Amino acid sequence: xxxxxxxxxxxxxxxxxxxxxxxxxxxxxxxxxxxxxxxxxxxxxxxxxxxxxxxxxxxxxxxxxxx
Numbered sequence: 088x089x090x091x092x093x094x095x096x097x098x099x100x101x102x103x104x105x106x107x108x109x110x111x112x113x114x115x116x117x118x119x120x121x122x123x124x125x126x127x128x129x130x131x132x133x134x135x136x137x138x139x140x141x142x143x144x145x146x147x148x149x150x151x152x153x154x
Contacts, residue, residue, distance in 0.1 A: 092131045100130045100148060 104121030105128075132146040 092133050096132050098130045098132050098146065100128045100146075101125045102128060 102125065104119050104126065106117045107120055108115045108117055110116075129149040130146050131149070132144065134142050134144045136142055
């Protein structure tokens with residue numbers, strides 16, 4: 088699915104933070120992870136032109152399994 092964009096459509100996504108979720112007896116508890124400034128995540132993007140001439144854009148963040 089990502090083979091075509093892996094080599095040519097990489098990006099950096101700036102963000103102020105992200106959430107990690109911890110399992111608790113009463114449900115999942117969110118923890119906001121942040122720094123003093125901007126953080127960056129690696130991403131992939133793509134776009135395609137629809138039949139009516141409009142563009143559809145998509146992107147995915149590269150993540151790993153939570154510890």
